[in-house]
Amino acid sequence: MGAEDQAPPDGGGEDELLRAKLLGETATAPWRELQRFFAQGAVVSVEPGLDLVEVGLAMSRDRAGLFQAWLAVGQVTLTTDAQARAWLDTDAHLWTLVIKPWILVQELNPGSIGVPGGLGSEPSGR
Numbered sequence: 001m002g003a004e005d006q007a008p009p010d011g012g013g014e015d016e017l018l019r020a021k022l023l024g025e026t027a028t029a030p031w032r033e034l035q036r037f038f039a040q041g042a043v044v045s046v047e048p049g050l051d052l053v054e055v056g057l058a059m060s061r062d063r064a065g066l067f068q069a070w071l072a073v074g075q076v077t078l079t080t081d082a083q084a085r086a087w088l089d090t091d092a093h094l095w096t097l098v099i100k101p102w103i104l105v106q107e108l109n110p111g112s113i114g115v116p117g118g119l120g121s122e123p124s125g126r
Contacts, residue, residue, distance in 0.1 A: 018055055018060060018061075022057060022060070023053050026095055026096065030092070031081050031084070031091070031092045034094070036082065042102055043108070044076060044077070044078060044102050045105055045106070046076055046106040047074070048106060049075070050076070050096055051116070053097065055097075058097055059102065060098045079105065092107070093108060094103075094107060095107075095116040
């Protein structure tokens, strides 16, 4: 593989293009339409303080270290039965982003209009 085939360490312009593409692929969906994916174990919850698109970018770019850091502090988890029940009970609508074979979901931020919540991509260490 030549140097022209290798992305810069931080992803550079390629990350910006992918980030824009992923942002365009986000959508809201009612939880009831996502339940079958939950039953398959394919739904990943992203905490509201974390940028949904950044998580999708990390997954797309196979940035395991960053993803593991989010998992370690609970900012990214497999959706739990309790979450699924609560979302069903409240007829919740969630931000979604498909990163095959996964569906990332994030609760709608009440103050946001038209964009997923998230203030940054670094683990908060809460």
